[in-house]
Amino acid sequence: MSHKKANLFTYDHPTCHNFSANAHEALLDKNLQTQLSRITREGFQQKRFDAIHRLDEGEFDLLRDRAQEIKTDALANLDVYLERFEQNVTAAGGKVHWAASANDAREIILKICQDANAKTVTKGKSMVSEEIGLNQYLEQNGMRPVETDLGEYILQLRDEPPSHIIAPAFHLAKSEVEDVFRRHHGDLDPARDISQPAQLLNEARQVLRGDFISADVGITGANMLVAETGTALIVTNEGNGDLTQSLPPVHIALSSIEKIVPTLEDASTLLRVLARSATGQDVTVYTTFFTGPARPADLDGPKEFHLVLLDNGRSKTLGSEFSEALRCIRCGACMNHCPVFGSVGGHAYGWVYPGPIGSVLTPLMVGIDEAHTLPDASTLCGRCQAVCPVRIPLPELLRRHRVKSFTAGKAGWLTRVGLRLWSFVASRPKLYHAIASFKVRAWKIISGKRGYISYVPFIGGWTNTRDMPSPQGKTFMDLWKQKNK
Amino acid sequence: MTNQTSPHKKTNLKNKTVALFATCLVDVMRPNIGFAAAKLLTDAGVHVVVPEGQTCCGQPALNSGALDDARKVARTLIDAFAGYDYVIVPSGSCAGTVVAHYSELFKDDKKWKPAADDLAARTFELTTFLVDIMGADIADVSYDGVATYHDSCSGLRELGIKDQPRKLLGGVRGLELTEMQEADVCCGFGGLFSIKLGEISTAIVDKKTDNIIATSADTLLGGDLGCLMNMSGRLSRRGKNVKVYHIAEVLAGMTNIPPIGGPDGEDKK
Numbered sequence A: 001m002s003h004k005k006a007n008l009f010t011y012d013h014p015t016c017h018n019f020s021a022n023a024h025e026a027l028l029d030k031n032l033q034t035q036l037s038r039i040t041r042e043g044f045q046q047k048r049f050d051a052i053h054r055l056d057e058g059e060f061d062l063l064r065d066r067a068q069e070i071k072t073d074a075l076a077n078l079d080v081y082l083e084r085f086e087q088n089v090t091a092a093g094g095k096v097h098w099a100a101s102a103n104d105a106r107e108i109i110l111k112i113c114q115d116a117n118a119k120t121v122t123k124g125k126s127m128v129s130e131e132i133g134l135n136q137y138l139e140q141n142g143m144r145p146v147e148t149d150l151g152e153y154i155l156q157l158r159d160e161p162p163s164h165i166i167a168p169a170f171h172l173a174k175s176e177v178e179d180v181f182r183r184h185h186g187d188l189d190p191a192r193d194i195s196q197p198a199q200l201l202n203e204a205r206q207v208l209r210g211d212f213i214s215a216d217v218g219i220t221g222a223n224m225l226v227a228e229t230g231t232a233l234i235v236t237n238e239g240n241g242d243l244t245q246s247l248p249p250v251h252i253a254l255s256s257i258e259k260i261v262p263t264l265e266d267a268s269t270l271l272r273v274l275a276r277s278a279t280g281q282d283v284t285v286y287t288t289f290f291t292g293p294a295r296p297a298d299l300d301g302p303k304e305f306h307l308v309l310l311d312n313g314r315s316k317t318l319g320s321e322f323s324e325a326l327r328c329i330r331c332g333a334c335m336n337h338c339p340v341f342g343s344v345g346g347h348a349y350g351w352v353y354p355g356p357i358g359s360v361l362t363p364l365m366v367g368i369d370e371a372h373t374l375p376d377a378s379t380l381c382g383r384c385q386a387v388c389p390v391r392i393p394l395p396e397l398l399r400r401h402r403v404k405s406f407t408a409g410k411a412g413w414l415t416r417v418g419l420r421l422w423s424f425v426a427s428r429p430k431l432y433h434a435i436a437s438f439k440v441r442a443w444k445i446i447s448g449k450r451g452y453i454s455y456v457p458f459i460g461g462w463t464n465t466r467d468m469p470s471p472q473g474k475t476f477m478d479l480w481k482q483k484n485k
Numbered sequence B: 001m002t003n004q005t006s007p008h009k010k011t012n013l014k015n016k017t018v019a020l021f022a023t024c025l026v027d028v029m030r031p032n033i034g035f036a037a038a039k040l041l042t043d044a045g046v047h048v049v050v051p052e053g054q055t056c057c058g059q060p061a062l063n064s065g066a067l068d069d070a071r072k073v074a075r076t077l078i079d080a081f082a083g084y085d086y087v088i089v090p091s092g093s094c095a096g097t098v099v100a101h102y103s104e105l106f107k108d109d110k111k112w113k114p115a116a117d118d119l120a121a122r123t124f125e126l127t128t129f130l131v132d133i134m135g136a137d138i139a140d141v142s143y144d145g146v147a148t149y150h151d152s153c154s155g156l157r158e159l160g161i162k163d164q165p166r167k168l169l170g171g172v173r174g175l176e177l178t179e180m181q182e183a184d185v186c187c188g189f190g191g192l193f194s195i196k197l198g199e200i201s202t203a204i205v206d207k208k209t210d211n212i213i214a215t216s217a218d219t220l221l222g223g224d225l226g227c228l229m230n231m232s233g234r235l236s237r238r239g240k241n242v243k244v245y246h247i248a249e250v251l252a253g254m255t256n257i258p259p260i261g262g263p264d265g266e267d268k269k
């Protein structure tokens, strides 16, 4: 039973091209609007602020500098670190699988699951698995993937994609979650009280317990990959990642190549900025390191360990003008502080990664034809860059996409001809001032003494909701000349 | 109302010449801001000129990805302001374009890159120039009202403008400054964004105007005319009576004309 809105994207059917229409709907969605102001403004922003201010003055900025250096070095020597990582995973008894494309990754994972005769596959939260449409693919091939992160579990029941990279179901109100639980957990007592978040979490745990135990394969993401030890790590707040990783006989960690860091020390520096930037915690509740499968003396842990390393265009991005985007550690701070994300939420962006970093990554992953709308979905206010723990110059990267899409003719003829005309005139000061002078006088006559106009043709986008202040009457250049004759 | 700046200067610029770049928006919409900026600079002891070759900094093209158009206009500005010691701009956004983006814009142009860098090094936003370079104070000017100040994004995050305007406003007699929540969050203007994605722009300016209204201030001040027009336009459509002025107008004691978007007094004469 699906309760999905008709216009929601899937990984292979992005709706970025519809950004304006998606945004229009999002602005009318009352539940979403309530959640947005509750979660982004009162929640994430405040918590991050408090976490930073618990540190010594200036300490967080030093950590960010260090985090940026670590990621920059890791990316500059990516081949070396990835090779070292593979050697160390292999030495620990695990196996690294290189996946050039989303399709490669899906097939590799399916093969591992089939070899394990898997039916039930538990899953920890993984944005990379969203990027490759893993659940859909496993289902088509007869497996039963079960999301174990509460937010992802809710979305799986609702057949919806995440709307935020760390809080996937934040767009839903409590009552909507209760609703979907009652519909899907039909064998539980209908009279039970699940109006509170803790009760919902409990119920999900109860339902999932059986799956944790019966799962044949567990799939998790990995927040970082440590080259010197061949260790992958995940951070969660629910502990579901641990159960997904350690209970089934086979563990597959799905990650992407830019998640590599050289040393454990580096990983711990990044963890310090990650938790504070993401949820405003000093550390997340669970930070799990795993290196290979269970060793003979270990009491638990998987018998097999596979690490699937996805490229999916990243190595191409590495050599491009967008390479800095690969520093991203997926903390979500840029979207939590973005006024556009804060107005329309994540689904409006029309693909897996929303917000400022999404508007940089999505055109690289699904192409500029589909996603040229996204770099425009920003006021370039720069707040994203100001909060990014690895100091990615997001507005500049958005501008670079705008250049690409303008050059590719995506801007529409009116904008192109308009800008061409304007630059022609604005590079001829005498002509420019004569036209400005005339335009202002005419405008002044039209607008009269009210001080503003309520409708201006061609700029309905402004005047539908805002008055347009009237000009004072003459241009500054005219008046200045008059006065200083 | 008179204004007098008593410059205990950080840099001795007395009798130096500074060039004023009024910006295309001030030129067309609100010359008063240009005159106010000129007065503040003159009172601070420098000689002000207004080069006739100025038009626009090129930002609309730059932010649209139309780099050829942006460069064409930027070269015009570089030419117009060649040779002046300082170029002063009553806008953090336009100053930011020159200071933070011209170098990148001309990175592959051997001929223009040095001139672009040179202009960037001489260009300052008005309030930062007055405070950081001239060490100017505001005295003998008054404004009767409770004002709240919006930090425009480019000025704040590209040029670090935050304390300078507040310091200067502190010298205005009768003016009480009250801070709004999220003063440093975007007003939703974003240039062409405000027209192309008008609905989202409106949602953002709604939150901004909510924050303004919540202060009960009777006056909204800021350092960028584009943002001020956006907020004024929304306040007026929402039927809210808040006077909107550019900070230079208040600092120069030149609030004797109707506020931005306010009814025209001149015609009543």
Ligand code: SF4
Pocket (backbone or CB within 6 Å): A277, A327, A328, A329, A330, A331, A332, A333, A334, A335, A357, A384, A387, A388, A389, A390, A391, A392
């Ligand atoms: S771009 Fe920066 S702020 Fe945004 S998710 Fe990535 S690391 Fe976090």
